[in-house]
Amino acid sequence: MPALRILQLVGSAGVLYMSNYPSNSIGFILLTHTKPLQIYRLINTLNRMFNYPLIVCHHDFSKCDLSVNSLTKNVLLVRPYLQTEWANFTLVEATVQALQLMCEVPDAPDWVVLLSGADYPIKTAKQILDDLASNPYDAYIQYEQITYKIYKDDLTPNMLWLKNSYQRYCTKSFSFNLSKKYFAQLNLEIRLEHPLLTKAFLPFSNKLACFSGSQWFCTNRKAAEYIINFHSQKNALTLYYSNLKYTDESYFQTILANAPHLQLKNDRRRYIDWSNGGPHPKVLVMEDLPNLIASSAHFARKFDIDTDSNILDELDRITS
Template sequence: MHNISSKSIGFILLTHTKPLQIYRLINKLNMLFNYPVIVCHHDFSKCDLSVETLPKNVLLVRPYIQTEWGGFSIVEATVQAIELMYKSSDAPDWFVLLSGADYPIKPARQILDDLSSNPYDAYIQYEQITYKTYKSNLIPSMLWLKNSYERYCTKSFVFNYSKKTYAKFNLEICLEHPLLTKAFLPFSKKLTCFSGSQWFCANRKAAEYIIDFHNNKNAITLHYSKIEKFSDESYFQTILANASHLKLKNDRRRYIDWSDGGSHPKILLMEDLPNLLASSAHFARKFDIDIDSKILDELDMITS
């Protein structure tokens, strides 16, 4: 067993709603990990947060970014939070990216032992997005790979025609094949597109690489900044999975239940507790204290 202090851990919180649940998560992290560095990007345009009552170990990203669900603003907020964390004098060995709807489901010692005893620089879900996959027949649960190709690897052009004597009409042309999109996209055989869950954890080496990469304002950053939706589910995957000096584990260490279908995961209830405990994940989402707070009470007893 590794000593609990052998690796330090910090937390980046992306929050925008339910202040009481945010305070509860912060208090839980402080109890479990003995007041770690916590950097919070809170979108004050969505709801207020009483800053005066936050513990001293919580740093707020200022000025905050007005975030949009699935937008590049989420990427910007995340990078700014990582930067703030690694500028601090007690920057941790590892950071975990969480939302306000996340909660730990394993004891601190187990989480830290997992991170300390493995050779990885990041735990992140990443799948390569290819034209071959896009054109193949996939099982329904893997259709997101097709959606990812459409989002990140195609190029559309819209032509507007308008004459006084004729009705207005638009013509949209969408290029799909890599030979046709090559001139317009930053991807190549050497730098390929990856996609996966937005939530991940990484060490200092990976964090510093993300910061440097993002601040260089390269073609990848420019490309994703122009994508209207879900750039947060491909940007970090593409950066890290193409970095040959980093060792990744294709596992986000997050329990998320998509069985309800739709664009949001299932709200976790007491009935889900056995599945949470059987999981190898460190954290789970989504919880909602207004729908079921008892499951959080149970997790408090189990993880303390």
């Protein structure tokens, strides 16, 4: 077992604290771009709960400023930052760069949790660390294999999501712009869907299946280093996904789920409420607290301090 971190100076004010956890037990990657006050609050909560763990933050400064002087010294910023866009491959690149920075640190954490600035812990540090330590898994990530299937009568949300995932990652489209001097321009798109037609254009095969799931995951160092090494090879999968949308919901899942030496738990340990429909989850408020407490998840999303900060106050009380 790693030596306990007994005393350490951290923070701009040089805060002295005692640590009850191994120095490399857990670290956090934050992908942030808005609401600095909420980002500071999340960092302060992680510091309180986990005794100033290593936190690597990729903040998109093109979206909003973030005062570096307000961050404690256990927070490392990814430099230079990327201008990230929703559903864009830049989110994958930002995540990998943060993972690289995390793993390059001497005595890197045993576990890495990927969070957004809108996430918040809903279990105590002991519950989270005990859960990770007591199970044999290398990663907690939601993943489901995406295959060519037609369910004409199945309109359940999960099946619609699977169909949508197949359209995103496993088809090939060709666009044609036709125009003549005396006619309006005609735009045509041809989409190939059957595997026999798309095989020459896609990186997938019997040895490399396509998987999809939630963007948010938790990995141990072994799985994190595998992601970094895989991505650095600039292989066919990486090149293919770099030109797609919504790759953050398939790229990491495909890498990890095709690794036979890794044990995965098909559970992101994240509470997310999609009951409102649409591309974004419901903003959680006080009325959602009973569901959060009953959940087995470690973290929940998403929260908004401008909508309801009372639920964060209550979660602070529960996790203290």
